[in-house]
Amino acid sequence: MIGKLRTMIGEIGSGGEAPTESAEFRAGFVAVIGLPNVGKSTLVNALVGQRLSIVTHKAQTTRQRLLAIYTDEGHQAVFVDTPGLLEPRYLLQQGMREEAERAAVDADVVVYVVDVGYPRSIEHAREWGGVRSVPVVLCINKIDRVNKTTLLKIRVELERDSSWNAIIETRATHEEGIEELRAIILDRLPPGPALYPEDDVATAPLRFFAAELVRETCFEQLDQELPYSIAVGIEEFRESEEPVFISATIFVERESQKGMVIGRGGAMIRKIGTASRHKLEALIESPVYLDLRVKVLHNWRRNPARLKLLGYPVPSRKA
Numbered sequence: 001m002i003g004k005l006r007t008m009i010g011e012i013g014s015g016g017e018a019p020t021e022s023a024e025f026r027a028g029f030v031a032v033i034g035l036p037n038v039g040k041s042t043l044v045n046a047l048v049g050q051r052l053s054i055v056t057h058k059a060q061t062t063r064q065r066l067l068a069i070y071t072d073e074g075h076q077a078v079f080v081d082t083p084g085l086l087e088p089r090y091l092l093q094q095g096m097r098e099e100a101e102r103a104a105v106d107a108d109v110v111v112y113v114v115d116v117g118y119p120r121s122i123e124h125a126r127e128w129g130g131v132r133s134v135p136v137v138l139c140i141n142k143i144d145r146v147n148k149t150t151l152l153k154i155r156v157e158l159e160r161d162s163s164w165n166a167i168i169e170t171r172a173t174h175e176e177g178i179e180e181l182r183a184i185i186l187d188r189l190p191p192g193p194a195l196y197p198e199d200d201v202a203t204a205p206l207r208f209f210a211a212e213l214v215r216e217t218c219f220e221q222l223d224q225e226l227p228y229s230i231a232v233g234i235e236e237f238r239e240s241e242e243p244v245f246i247s248a249t250i251f252v253e254r255e256s257q258k259g260m261v262i263g264r265g266g267a268m269i270r271k272i273g274t275a276s277r278h279k280l281e282a283l284i285e286s287p288v289y290l291d292l293r294v295k296v297l298h299n300w301r302r303n304p305a306r307l308k309l310l311g312y313p314v315p316s317r318k319a
């Protein structure tokens, strides 16, 4: 029920007490960065053991940084899932890029992720001139996509750059290598007290996760480029009602896109609604009534005021 979830997803300072300081305790921020679609969000979810960050097969799914917290008796790692490092083509992407860069600069440990089956991501790892003032762990993900000989060859090539603090191979979808990766990260956290209450797993409010689940469903149900024009806002979230009442707006950029989201005779919006409702019910562990509508917010991806309205990072510098 929601009460239980509240203790899991508390806002900063809203949950229980932070664990008391002890000499051995280690805590810090861990930025997870890399090109789009390499598996950053899948890794973060596996590292904290909860499905918090949305994952799709399309690149550029994550749009803003998301904090996911792992706590055990001796450590607290605050994982920062970031948007993929891409060359910005419009304002939203520029803000996404800045979020990722800022997260890396602010982190105590950086996990740089490559998709071993995607040559550009290996090239990017070699060229990447990011922060080296903190330990950078290289995570070679999607090891199931290449054979053992190729994997070894790529690993040897990447090992030539001695600035990686550690190198680890993972298959995030199957939790392979996750425990080892987590242990390596926890070991490299600086000594210090926990930053968040030990029961918290995230810092964003429930509404954020609800909106993200609807957006994930849009990525799954809509073709090609259309999901990139979509943003989701939660208008109402009435937890005291049974079923819980949630009303959400799907924003598109053009009138023609509105028709595509609604579909013939409303077929598509019904499909998105049903799939989203199931995800929301799993999230809050309670029956949900979901009211979905579609609105046009012209060219929101390129408009600073509209980005702000939708809760997205507004870039600080001009493209």
Ligand SMILES: Nc1nc2c(ncn2[C@@H]2O[C@H](COP(=O)(O)OP(=O)(O)OP(=O)(O)O)[C@@H](O)[C@H]2O)c(=O)[nH]1
Residues within 6 Å of the ligand: 035, 036, 037, 038, 039, 040, 041, 042, 043, 054, 055, 056, 057, 058, 059, 060, 061, 062, 063, 082, 083, 084, 085, 141, 142, 143, 144, 145, 170, 171, 172, 173, 174
């Ligand atoms: N085969 C394989 N697929 C994986 C693995 N890890 C993640 N994936 C898939 O890769 C796709 C992208 O995963 P995400 O976690 O969304 O990647 P991301 O880096 O967060 O992507 P952006 O948010 O778009 O930058 C999804 O379809 C995942 O299921 C893996 O180890 N092996």
Ligand SMILES: [Mg+2]
Residues within 6 Å of the ligand: 040, 041, 042, 053, 054, 055, 061, 062, 081, 082, 083
């Ligand atoms: Mg992601």
